[in-house]
Amino acid sequence: MQRIALVNMKGGVAKTTLAVNLADALSRRHGRSVLVVDTDPQFNATQCLVSGPKYVEQIGAGAATIVDIFDDSARPIVNPVRGHATKEPAAYADISVWTIREKVVDRQGALDLVAGSLDLHRLDMAPGQGREFRLQRFLNAVEEKNKYDYAIIDTPPTPSAWMTAALLASNYYIIPVRPEPLSRTGVDLLKGVVDRTVANYGCDLRCLGVVLTVAQESERVFQDAVNFFDTNEVWRGKRFAKALPRRTEIARAQGEQRLILDLSDEAAKSALAVITNEFLERVQNE
Ligand SMILES: Nc1ncnc2c1ncn2[C@@H]1O[C@H](COP(=O)(O)OP(=O)(O)OP(=O)(O)O)[C@@H](O)[C@H]1O
Numbered sequence: 001m002q003r004i005a006l007v008n009m010k011g012g013v014a015k016t017t018l019a020v021n022l023a024d025a026l027s028r029r030h031g032r033s034v035l036v037v038d039t040d041p042q043f044n045a046t047q048c049l050v051s052g053p054k055y056v057e058q059i060g061a062g063a064a065t066i067v068d069i070f071d072d073s074a075r076p077i078v079n080p081v082r083g084h085a086t087k088e089p090a091a092y093a094d095i096s097v098w099t100i101r102e103k104v105v106d107r108q109g110a111l112d113l114v115a116g117s118l119d120l121h122r123l124d125m126a127p128g129q130g131r132e133f134r135l136q137r138f139l140n141a142v143e144e145k146n147k148y149d150y151a152i153i154d155t156p157p158t159p160s161a162w163m164t165a166a167l168l169a170s171n172y173y174i175i176p177v178r179p180e181p182l183s184r185t186g187v188d189l190l191k192g193v194v195d196r197t198v199a200n201y202g203c204d205l206r207c208l209g210v211v212l213t214v215a216q217e218s219e220r221v222f223q224d225a226v227n228f229f230d231t232n233e234v235w236r237g238k239r240f241a242k243a244l245p246r247r248t249e250i251a252r253a254q255g256e257q258r259l260i261l262d263l264s265d266e267a268a269k270s271a272l273a274v275i276t277n278e279f280l281e282r283v284q285n286e
Pocket residue numbers: 010011012013014015016017018040042044155156157213214215244245246247248249250251252254
């Protein structure tokens with residue numbers, strides 16, 4: 001199982017959009033089984049895959065979320081019949097994921113989700129407690145079941161324990177970048193965070209590439225971004241050839257859990273297909 005985090009210290013660059021659509025295309029177009037992991041307390045990736053009522057229903061039924069992976073403390077529960085008790089933290093192997101789409105042999109791969117949760121904010125993720133390793137260990141347990149080809153990890157836009165946990169759990173990272181003048185600051189900041197994480201934890205983490213997103217290729221800022229990434233000595237060779245085009249419909253459809261492959265926009269679908277193919281090539285060649 002290859003584990004890929006979508007990261008950028010800048011907000012709103014389409015990390016989540018690329019994460020869920022890449023996962024969807026790998027499952028629907030390439031028959032690969034994918035686990036999406038939502039480590040962002042904003043839980044937008046979860047909202048792109050699960051409707052509000054369904055989310056409430058699942059949580060009400062006690063379904064596990066990312067909080068169960070990070071929370072290793074016993075939680076007090078008050079039972080009206082039995083009085084006070086404690087709920088022991090779940091063993092990794094017992095934390096079940098949410099099924100978004102079942103695998104259909106020779107047609108589509110499974111698409112599952114480690115759902116995000118606003119409750120992540122309530123967890124004390126102070127460094128030094130070892131919680132930043134828990135996602136890595138959870139994915140190790142998942143890997144033993146041999147179900148998935150890829151884990152795609154969506155991350156929050158801020159340097160945080162969740163971001164560290166996502167990086168430690170990954171072997172690759174992809175940087176989605178909006179073609180804007182300020183985007184360079186974001187990638188340089190990110191590079192610093194990744195380099196520090198690798199140095200501090202000694203993990204093996206490689207950059208799979210930079211994907212330009214929300215792109216209007218005719219605009220000057222797009223060409224400027226292309227030139228920057230193609231000539232900068234750190235980033236040369238990292239840019240994916242195809243950008244994800246800007247489309248209001250992509251944003252609008254997310255609210256109804258419709259992804260790019262569900263739209264009638266052939267150019268957007270084709271761009272996603274080219275990006276997905278390049279993703280598969282890069283993972284294979286690395
Ligand atoms: N190709 C696109 N065309 C138009 N709008 C887009 C496109 N991709 C993403 N968006 C919209 O841009 C906004 C930011 O996208 P997204 O949430 O994926 O970014 P993000 O990097 O995950 O943000 P955050 O840092 O808050 O997690 C969203 O409203 C999304 O619907």
